[in-house]
Amino acid sequence: MQGQDGERDRCEARDGDGPGAADPEPRRGRPRSAAAERAILDAVIALLEAGEPLAGLSIERIARTAGVGKATIYRRWSGKEELFVDVVRDMEPIDPPVSGTAGLADLRVMLESMRTRGLAQRSSVLLVNIFAQMKSHPKLWQEYSGTVIAPRRVAMLEAVRRAVAAGELRDDLDVELIDDLFVGPMLVRTVHRPEAPLPEDLVDRVIAALLGGLAPVRV
Template identity: 40%
Template structure:
């Protein structure tokens, strides 16, 4: 059991409960990583793996779905602060969060794959995870691109969704097909500059 993932901040002064919470989150991720589908996962199995009673889990999460969404969210990095000046710099900051996740452990990648592959069977869970962990990033990127169109840094007729597809898609591609392990530190910057400049001579 590792505790590398950032866990949502809780009110201070409750160290014992925080420790249990972390153990519950890690147990949930471990079970998914070991091949237990989200559908098969039970509060019993999680409690047993975490070494806590079911009551300890129910005190914090009223159902399995809430717990799984929280557990998955710990695998995602928080939004970076954006300076709001150069659109190029803000795009690099946003892309770099995606790049750094490529260095996530095999366990984290496996969990995310399993959870996403069950999207058809757990649409509500997927939707809630999306709202919690994905949508804020997409909103930030959409707003940054729209700002670039407004300030004249980007083409005036740019389709904002297509801009998102080019930037996020490229990083998605590197995460899927690129070299194993963490992607090169300067990748976000090179990628943004290439997307801005285009491929044509």
């Protein structure tokens, strides 16, 4: 790692954008700087808000806007795809913690997180624009799917398994099907029908409908 950083520093010096002039971090031990990371994320957001397309942003431009050297960025992200994914995650609501031991209760927390992310995306023209651009860049969308969407799906599946084990959900159905039944309505409301309401009680209504079933009650 040290050799790679040194090589990047030498490249920057040849480019005229060396960390000696622009990188405020001390050299001893190369500590990670929360302030530098914040400046980099804010620089990307500022450039996007100014109308710069994702494809047009270079590491050089981002570093210059953030007031850091390129090596400062490369020490944290291997490339633009990883950086842009962190920018999107920074703009979205933080994923709430789950117990990791509960079943249906954890599932509810994660469904509610989907609802709040949907609200956040609706209220942010920038987020809508970023997601549209991400989907037109397969490598960037693959990075987002693999590092953000996939772990969330794994966590949901684990919560469903815990709910089944606890007797909160049926044990004669495929776990992935059960997961899809819970996630599907939220995806429809947040992604496929952006005009659809996302009321505060939506998650509870979805859970109640699934647990109660959709067949009419026979008396």
